[in-house]
Every structure is written in structure tokens, then in C-alpha cells.
Amino acid sequence: MAKDLPIKARTQDFSFYYGSKQALYNITIPMYEHRVTAFIGPSGCGKSTFLRSINRMNDLIDGTQHTGLMEIDGTNVYASDVDVTTLRRRVGMVFQKSTPFPKSIYENITYGLSLTGSKPKAELDEIVESSLRRAALWDEVKDRLHHSALGLSGGQQQRLCIARAVSINPDILLMDEPCSALDPISTGKVEELITELKDSYTIVLVTHNMQQAARVSDYTGFFLLGKLIEFDRTRTIFTSPAQKETEDYITGRFG
Amino acid sequence: MITFQGHLAPHKRIIGFFAVLVAAFAAVAIIGLLVSMLGTFTIGGLQHLTWSFLTEAPRNSNMEGGIFPAIIGTALLVLIMTILGVPVGTATAIYLNEYAKQSSVFARSVRFAVNTLAGVPSIVFGLFGVGFFVQFLGKGLDGAVYGDANAKVFGEESLLWCSATLAVLTLPVVIVAVEEALRAVPRELREASLALGATRWQTIRRVVLPNSLTGILTGSILAVGRGAGEVAAILFVGVAYSMGSDLGLTEKFMHLGYHLYVLATQSPDVEKALPLQYATTLVLLALTFLLNFTAIYIRSQLRRKT
Numbered sequence: 001m002a003k004d005l006p007i008k009a010r011t012q013d014f015s016f017y018y019g020s021k022q023a024l025y026n027i028t029i030p031m032y033e034h035r036v037t038a039f040i041g042p043s044g045c046g047k048s049t050f051l052r053s054i055n056r057m058n059d060l061i062d063g064t065q066h067t068g069l070m071e072i073d074g075t076n077v078y079a080s081d082v083d084v085t086t087l088r089r090r091v092g093m094v095f096q097k098s099t100p101f102p103k104s105i106y107e108n109i110t111y112g113l114s115l116t117g118s119k120p121k122a123e124l125d126e127i128v129e130s131s132l133r134r135a136a137l138w139d140e141v142k143d144r145l146h147h148s149a150l151g152l153s154g155g156q157q158q159r160l161c162i163a164r165a166v167s168i169n170p171d172i173l174l175m176d177e178p179c180s181a182l183d184p185i186s187t188g189k190v191e192e193l194i195t196e197l198k199d200s201y202t203i204v205l206v207t208h209n210m211q212q213a214a215r216v217s218d219y220t221g222f223f224l225l226g227k228l229i230e231f232d233r234t235r236t237i238f239t240s241p242a243q244k245e246t247e248d249y250i251t252g253r254f255g
Numbered sequence: 256m257i258t259f260q261g262h263l264a265p266h267k268r269i270i271g272f273f274a275v276l277v278a279a280f281a282a283v284a285i286i287g288l289l290v291s292m293l294g295t296f297t298i299g300g301l302q303h304l305t306w307s308f309l310t311e312a313p314r315n316s317n318m319e320g321g322i323f324p325a326i327i328g329t330a331l332l333v334l335i336m337t338i339l340g341v342p343v344g345t346a347t348a349i350y351l352n353e354y355a356k357q358s359s360v361f362a363r364s365v366r367f368a369v370n371t372l373a374g375v376p377s378i379v380f381g382l383f384g385v386g387f388f389v390q391f392l393g394k395g396l397d398g399a400v401y402g403d404a405n406a407k408v409f410g411e412e413s414l415l416w417c418s419a420t421l422a423v424l425t426l427p428v429v430i431v432a433v434e435e436a437l438r439a440v441p442r443e444l445r446e447a448s449l450a451l452g453a454t455r456w457q458t459i460r461r462v463v464l465p466n467s468l469t470g471i472l473t474g475s476i477l478a479v480g481r482g483a484g485e486v487a488a489i490l491f492v493g494v495a496y497s498m499g500s501d502l503g504l505t506e507k508f509m510h511l512g513y514h515l516y517v518l519a520t521q522s523p524d525v526e527k528a529l530p531l532q533y534a535t536t537l538v539l540l541a542l543t544f545l546l547n548f549t550a551i552y553i554r555s556q557l558r559r560k561t
Contacts, residue, residue: 057450062356089452099447101462111461112451161447168451 008033008202009054009172014068016046016053018061023049025227026068031172031219036194036203038217038234040210041249045223047206051174054204055091056084072172089116092165092201096177098157100149100164105132105141108149108160112168127167134200135163136193155186162193166201173201180208191216210250214238222246296540300533308534312500316523317514322535324498328508329542332418333483335504340422340482341475344429351430352437353459373427377488384420384492385412392416412493414508420492425482432474436467469557476550480543486512496521511539 009031016024024046031037039047052058053070056077070077077087089112100108109128113119128145132138137159141152149160158178165173175194179187194203194216207213213220214234221231222245230237230246241247248254311321347365355362393410397403404410440463448458464471486494495507496517502508515535522528 055450057446060446060449062358085452085454088450093450095443095447095450097443099441099443101444101447102466111448112453115451115453115457164447164451 005032005035007031009070009072009204011050011071012069014050014053014070015066016049016058017065019063023226024053024066027228029221029228029231031202031204033202034198034200035218036198036205036216037219037221038205038207038213039221039223040207040213041223042254043208046226047221047223048176050223051176051204051206054172054174055088055093057088057093059084089168090170091172091174092168092170093174094158094161094165094176094178096180098154098161098181100152100157100160102148102150104146105149105152105160106145108164109167112164131163131167132160134166134197135159136189136196137163153186155182155189158182158186158190159193162190162197166197171202173197173203175203175205177206177208179212187212210238222249224249293540296533296536299530300535300537303530303534304537309538313497313509317497317518317531318522318524318527322509322511322514322538324500324502325509325511325514325535326538326542327500327502328414328498329483329511329539331414331502332421332489332508332510333479333542333546335415335418336421336425336482337475337479339419340425341429341479343422344426344475344478345433345471347426348430348433348437349459352434353455353463369427369430372423373431377424377485378490380420380424380488381490381492383423384416384488388416388419389413389492408505411505412491412507413505414493414502415504417489417493417508417510420488421482421485424485424488425478428478428481429475432478433467433471436470436474437463439470440466469554472557473550473554476546476553480546480550483543483546484512484539486510486516489513511535511542515539 007030011027011029014024014027015022027050029037029050039050041047049058053066054072054077058064066078072087072091075082101111103111106128109131110124113124113127129138129142132141137156140156141160144151149157152160158181162173162178179190182190191212194205197203198218205213205217217234219231220234220237222229222237222241222243224245230241230243232242237246238250241250308321309326310323312324313322314320347369351362351365355365389410389412393413393416394404396409397406400406401408409415444462444466445458448462449455453461489510490513493507494510494513498507498509515532518528518532518535
């Protein structure tokens, strides 16, 4: 793994508040291009809050504030001239709970494309196929593209959400505990997928599952009570962590 | 061996038994009430419910002929009230639920206003209808359109102002019903849409509204159904004692509920009017039941589709 990978996104002294309650304390993290960066930590440690700050999903909550810098490609995503819808098109997101729209499989994939205007049918067909292929779902659903997405299994629904996220060709893919509601076989498929997708995207993954972070990520950050305790290459974090808290957590002494 | 014999004291068993008995009695009483109500009206009114009763205008101080103008008048009233009230109520509910900061002074004021409106007695809406719609808005319109505030076109009691008054009366019910329908759409669906770069409005139009349409429609119809039988609110705003079959938006009109009141209190012959009252009641009930069943039907149809 080359040392001088380009940094796709980074934060510098990023703090975040829900009203008067501080949720993140001076987080400084680089997220390298075409790499998987994983965040681990116990529930409520701020890792999801951090993830949702990257595409500004936290804007939806009343009374949130931040200080410090959150940058993608050298642009501050919280700058006043940033259009948040454009930002979110460049930073796709997959949620913990699979959230297919109660529409057909085909319409789920074309939803994001249709937001910016209509495209010819042939182009849409092509994008639907390529997105589903990238999410390793095409062979399973190609004969029922116009059936309701709600008829898919849980694992298929989550891969559909991944296909939907990549359909608008983002640069970064945020994944918020994407496997926590899936069985081990579906989890395996999604993990395989993450490894493949990093060739095309920069992936930021939040996970409860330390083995998952160890399996799929290149870099890992350990969060505790809103602070970033340690950030390093995944192998280093899991073999020779510098901080005692990190070691305690990954060896299962708490959390 | 495990046994499941209880150790409950006997008096607790007796209390439990009586609780079930009272609950069952209450449930049966509800059915009994409905059956006896419908039974009374059906037995008393059915022989008067003839084709000519349904299709003719009243004659001879309402003692002969039919109630056709009242049926049409009530139907039009409900229709116009729906057209005026439901879009405004839906828009308000969308604002409150999708856009407003829940803690903002403005949103809280709107909510306070909605709750207060819901508690205002309907006769007060009637006075408001005369004062605001007929006297203020109507005369103002006459002045603007005809150059004479006393032109007596809009500045008179009419079907239009009755509809507007009832639209205001049903507004809080519509808002609450629509808000409930909007709240039933999972937050995750909104987030999924926004995370794909949709604007708030795109999310509302393409995700929230399609997924709450059933609730919005049924809630609105039920709210409107409440307005359909309302009499007090339109008492001063344009209902007529007796009329022919021609109707106009700016004319007075006949209304089934008001017609019942007229038959009961202002008939020359009370004995003769009683079966007419029962028959009119049956028609009014049929109309409100029709609205309710439409709501149920739409709900089941839309459920099947998704």
C-alpha cells in the first residue's frame, strides 16, 4: 500500500453539537481516495454523527452546530456557497436499515437520476443494469425489474440501496452500519462488494462489527465518547494499537 | 411437574369477571344504539322514500313534493367545501410536518391556532361566516367587481359562503388527519431521498405524498363527512327554507340537515311532517355513509396497489 495516497476528504478540528450537547470533539481525520476508511466504537460514540456530517445529513436536525473544517477535494462542505443537494449527489449514502422506496426495482435505481431531469430510456436502462451489476444484484433481479422492490429479501434490499447510491455516480460512498440488519451470508456479499467498490469510490464505513472493519477496511478510526482515540492503518490498529482504550475495545474488554 | 394453577384471590377473579361484563355490555350497547336508530328511521320513513321524493322540489310549505334541491345542495356544498378546504389543510400540514422547525414560534403559533379552531363551537363559525365572508369579503368583492358594495351578488348569504364557512370549520380536522398521514411515512425514506440529492420539495412530492396519499384521502373524506351533516355553522350563511331545483353559487340553497330542522320546527302539520323527517334523515345518513364507505374503499384500493 503506497504511503502517499491522495486525500479525498479530511477534517481538521471538527466538533459537532446537538443544541448545547457536544457530540464530537476536535476530530482530525484524512480519508484516502479509493480506500475504505472504517470507524469503530461503542454505541453513542459519535461515529455515525461524524459520518452524517460528511454529506450534511445532520442539517435535517434542528439546532445542530459545528466548528472546524470538513473538506472534500479541498472544498469546505459547510461553506455558504455549497449547494447541499449537489454535495449529496457526490457523496452517496447507504443506511443501516435498508430503505428501498415502495416502487419497482427499476424506479428505485432511476430515482436519483430523475431528480435532475429526464434522460432517454436507453440510457436509463444502461445505468440500471450497470448499477445493479456493480451491486452484484443484476443476475438475481434482471427478470423482475418492474416488480416491487419490497418483494426482495433483506440482503437484496440492502444491495439495491447500494445500487441506488452508485446510480448517480458519487465520488464517496458513506455506509452507516450497512450489515447490522443482515444475516451472515448477506453480510459476506456486502463485504465482498465493499472491497470491489473501492476501485471506483472512496468508502467511509461505520460499523459495530470489529471483524468487519478488520476484513474490509484499509484505515480504521476508533471513537470513544465523541473523541477520536486513534486513527491508523487497519492492520496497525488491530495488531499494535498505540492507545490502551483501543486495545481494550478491540480485545473485547469493554464496549 | 409444572402446574399453572393460579393463586389469585377469589375477589380479584370476581372483579375481573365484572370488568369483562361491563365492557361487553358497552360494546353491545353501541351496536344496539345504531340498530335502533336506523330501525326507527327506516320503519318511519321508508314508505315515503319514493322516486318522486328524491327527484322533485318541495311544494306546499315542504309538505308535498320531494327533497331534490336539498340533496343536490348538500352534495354541492360538500364538494365546494372540499375543493376550498382540503388543499389549504394539506398545505398547512405539509408546512407543519415537513418544513417548520418544530420549536419555532411561528410553527407553535400555527399549532395553537389549529387546536383552538378545533374547539370553537360550530355556531360561532356561523357568525364568523356572516361577518367575515358575507359582510366583509362579499361586500368587498361586490365593491371591487361591480363598483357598488351593495350590489348584492357576493354580499348575500349563499352556497359559496356556506361552503367557505364549512371549509374553515373542517380545516383543523383535515390538518390533523393529513399530519397524521405524513407522520406515518418513515423518516428513513425521506433520508434516503435526500441523500440522493433530492430537494425537500422533490422528496415531499415523490416520496412523502405518494406514500401518504391513502391516509390523506381517507382523513380528508372523514373530515369532510363531519362537515356534511353540520347545520349550526351554516344557519345564518345561506341555507333556504324551501326552494326550486335551480342552483347558483351565489344563491341560497337547500340543505338536508337544515331541512330536517325546518320540518321539525316550522311545519304547519307536525304529524304529517314526521315521516318526511325520517325519510330525509335516511337520505342524509346515506350521504354521510357514502362518504365513509368511499374513504374505506379508496384505502383498500390503494393498499392493494402498493
